[in-house]
Amino acid sequence: MLPSLLILFAAQATPPPLEVPAPTLGPVEVALAPVPPPEIPPEVRAMLDAAMQTGDESGVDTIVKYARVADPGSGDLVLRRATDWREARARARDQRVRRAGVLELWSGRVEAGGFSSSGNTEVTGLTGTLDLTREGLRWRHRVLAQADFQRTAGVTSRERYVAAYQPNYKINDRGYIYGNAQYEADRFLGYDNRYSVSAGAGYGVLRRSGLTADVELGPAFRQTDFTDDTMQRSLAVRGSLDLDWTLMSGLVVTQDAALYLERYNSTVRSVSAIEAKLLGPLSARLSYTVQYESAPTAGRVPTDRTSRASLVYAF
Secondary structure, three states: OHHHHHHHHHHHHOOOOOOOOOOOOOOOOOOOOOOOOOOOOHHHHHHHHHHHHOOOHHHHHHHHHHHHHHOHHHHHHHHHHHHHHHHHHHHHHHHHHHHOOOOOOEEEEEEEEEEEEEOOOOEEEEEEEEEEEEEOOOEEEEEEEEEEEEEEOOEEEEEEEEEEEEEEEEOOOOEEEEEEEEEEEEOOOOEEEEEEEEEEEEEEEEEEOOEEEEEEEEEEEEEEEEOOOOEEEEEEEEEEEEEEEEEEOOEEEEEEEEEEEEOOOOEEEEEEEEEEEEEOOEEEEEEEEEEEEOOOOOOOOOEEEEEEEEEEEEO
């Protein structure tokens, strides 16, 4: 009996065998191929480079727009490349303007053709215009000269001359301070000489693709020497509108208007025109001018109308 109890006690006192956990493996590292960075597709790069070489900013904008829609990854690269190109062009332009002399950086247009007038004269004749502009970093200068002339059988039946100079100081992309000096001679409207000076503020109220509009407003002073040997001097208010609207490539509609509001005689002048590109720098232009004088001299009607058809050379 005792041996049996000893055997049973020994069996119960024996510790159970140790369980050795199975070895565990660390995290498995899987080697993946590197993802290549996005690149501009060759076709898009070729089109972008071609637009940049020709200086076609609208073409660059179009390529950037559709590249970003088609593939945002490479589209951002296209946008960055276009931005760098614009900044480089702006720096080069600024350097060129700073180094330019007084007689450089002028652009303009020469217009020559015929006119037909109604109102104080019912005639047809020749017309010519010279319009020059110089764009600087802060200053813009504009010089304008215009002449209408008609002579039949040794008698002059239409004679009008205009010369104007306007400097603008640019405050920002839209706002500017302007000065304006103008000389007019039109004895068929009733005055031998008219001198006008003005200063004020201008603002670009519209700056859209293909559509721009600038308005100006400021005080003015005018002196008019009438054909009846009388003279008027008066303070005035001057306002103007300059609108350009590109209907399609090579077809532009313009509307220019100026108002002098004064005590003795106010003047409103409106010029509506359409211009179509013919070949290179050559364009055809049709315009219609209305000039209203609130207090014309005796024997004159208040409204004069002139239609012009001309060729324009831009440079």
